[in-house]
Amino acid sequence: MEEQSWFQLIPQTQMIEWRRHFHKYPELSFKEFKTSAHIIEILKSFGPIEITQPTPTSVLGTIVGDYPGPKILLRADIDGLPVTEETNLEFSSENKGVMQACGHDTHTAILLASIKVLMNLRSQLHGSVQVIFQPGEEQVPGGAQEIVASGQLHDLGAVIGLHIMNGLKSGSVNVVVDGPATTGADAFELTIQGRGSHGSMPQEGIDPITVGTEIINQLHTVTSRFTPPKDLNVVTVGEFHSGVAVNVLPDTAFIGGSVRTINEATRQAIAARVKKIIKNTCDTYGATYDLNYQFAYAAVVNDPKLSQLVKNSALKVLPKEMVPNGTMMSASEDFSAYGKVAPLCFFLLGGGNAEEGYPYSNHSPKFIIDEKALINGVKTEVASVLEFLKG
Ligand SMILES: [Zn+2]
Numbered sequence: 001m002e003e004q005s006w007f008q009l010i011p012q013t014q015m016i017e018w019r020r021h022f023h024k025y026p027e028l029s030f031k032e033f034k035t036s037a038h039i040i041e042i043l044k045s046f047g048p049i050e051i052t053q054p055t056p057t058s059v060l061g062t063i064v065g066d067y068p069g070p071k072i073l074l075r076a077d078i079d080g081l082p083v084t085e086e087t088n089l090e091f092s093s094e095n096k097g098v099m100q101a102c103g104h105d106t107h108t109a110i111l112l113a114s115i116k117v118l119m120n121l122r123s124q125l126h127g128s129v130q131v132i133f134q135p136g137e138e139q140v141p142g143g144a145q146e147i148v149a150s151g152q153l154h155d156l157g158a159v160i161g162l163h164i165m166n167g168l169k170s171g172s173v174n175v176v177v178d179g180p181a182t183t184g185a186d187a188f189e190l191t192i193q194g195r196g197s198h199g200s201m202p203q204e205g206i207d208p209i210t211v212g213t214e215i216i217n218q219l220h221t222v223t224s225r226f227t228p229p230k231d232l233n234v235v236t237v238g239e240f241h242s243g244v245a246v247n248v249l250p251d252t253a254f255i256g257g258s259v260r261t262i263n264e265a266t267r268q269a270i271a272a273r274v275k276k277i278i279k280n281t282c283d284t285y286g287a288t289y290d291l292n293y294q295f296a297y298a299a300v301v302n303d304p305k306l307s308q309l310v311k312n313s314a315l316k317v318l319p320k321e322m323v324p325n326g327t328m329m330s331a332s333e334d335f336s337a338y339g340k341v342a343p344l345c346f347f348l349l350g351g352g353n354a355e356e357g358y359p360y361s362n363h364s365p366k367f368i369i370d371e372k373a374l375i376n377g378v379k380t381e382v383a384s385v386l387e388f389l390k391g
């Protein structure tokens, strides 16, 4: 680690003020109108940044360095969650039932601070820097794919994103240098249409509960019998509803499930297997069905070269013990959508762990992070951009 002259350009006090403002006024996915307006206001105060809105509540900012060169994109997600805050922080949510419970307020503030620093370093940049403040990360199919579909992201050499995560040492920068940084998450909803009848005359009906239990039992063989053990795959049935009375054979049953994968080929193979089990079992019993299989977020797969650059950049500006080996996050992220436009690096910023006094995980109504962690996110983002655009 080396002290960099640009450390003094980091607007530390302002960054915390911004973060607390976004925390106090959270907005739900795709409804981030005030949030995006406030981001634009802050960006404008930095000077000549080109600003566009690829989607109604997103903000894309561009700064051009003094020399020609490649283009790099930094991303922050900005949305809150439908959670009622129970932190008792003085800047607790004023929007009842909505909370920045995943820390996206910190991502927004970190990115604003990074772009402010980079504005002042334009004379050193060989290329340009874009920042995307992205809506709707928490709601499938996610805001990232809309931004990619807008066509406004092009000629990018790299996309970097971070996520604050409790349970990890405050301020630590955790980079997976090769391979999946998150799992992918897909979901399915199945309605089995049987034929209701009297409970004493099952032969007159088609029992959707029996069909459903057969399907569930077979679904539990998908990962154990049909996917390579080295992959991390999960098929979980989280919902099974049917019936209203002990003596009535119901008409329908509902099954809802979640699928986690880290490999695209296996992801497709699991979907095909799930569909086959459902079709064949329903056919056997004479039931019909309606299946909604939703491909939601693919796994975020880090590019080895870019991720090594980010890790090395972090080591340049942070003490070695603050840059441990990154491990995959089991949660999922729509950041993977940017993989369509450039190589990716997604890393985790420690928000503090239980020993440090931050015991509540992301999405908890009591989720609190250590604000002292934020500056390490800025240092890593700025150092990575400087390295990528050093010419
Ligand atoms: Zn979240």
Ligand SMILES: [Zn+2]
Binding pocket: 102, 103, 104, 137, 163
């Ligand atoms: Zn999140």
